[in-house]
Amino acid sequence: MMTELSLNVLDVAENSVKAKATLIEISVCSDTVKDLMTIVIKDNGCGMDEEQLKRVCDPFYTTRTTRKVGLGVSFFKLAAESAGGEFEITSEKGVGTTVTATFVISSIDRMPLGDMTSTMHSLITLNTDTDFVYRYRVDEREFVLDTRELREILEGVPFNVPDVSDYIREYLSENKKETDGDIIL
């Protein structure tokens, strides 16, 4: 079991990386009036066929060979449903997969969002060939980090060079603070 939603996001987004996605779009949008948090992870990876999609939420189903269980998606689904939210996963072979999870913000059983900055920083600096679009929104305020823009400016300097890696962490952390005013979600 995960302790933060951001860890679920890291885990599920790693599936997109393994599905050879070249672009992964992650959004975390909170609406405090509707009392709803929506997390979407969308990729353009290999996608799943109907049979795989049917069994993707079965914790005893996995396409891996190192172990007999596949808990990542099941954990995320459980986290949403136990917090009064909903979970949906759609996929098309050769097109990509989209995972959408909603959470009732005030639900006592909702896991804290946790350190999304670390999740995005890890994803971007560890998968330097994959592009990410990260959208973080709280009510009317939002910020977006698009690694394609970074790539264009950097002209070949990789994301995992210490200076660039530090910059990405600062960018995520400072803009998050300005977006949510440092409230704990």
Next chain:
Amino acid sequence: MKSLEELKAIREKMQGQVGLRKEDETTTRVVVGMATCGIASGARPVLNAFVEGVAAKGLNDKVVVTQTGCIGLCQYEPIVEIMEPGKEKVTYIKMTPEKAVEVIDKHLVRGQIVAEYTFK
């Protein structure tokens, strides 16, 4: 909001440097297990500690910190493997950010394996 302007200065600074060389046969690899089992056990802070520690010790020229999936020893996560060229792989188990700092200092800097944290 922080802008992307500063990134241009970083690019100018980095472009002339030798530090951008690619991984080769002399590179030491630090591999952190980042599957569900690893993440749930705390692999993300361990990985951060390695990335930051390696940069702080100026080891970026010869050490690469990277991730892998599940290696099948879920009960021992977070697992970190250190692969030095020409040496046998060392597997550290049940890692924490504090242990990571110690491993960087003793193993990566001084070449002494921290036996008490290894998989036996």
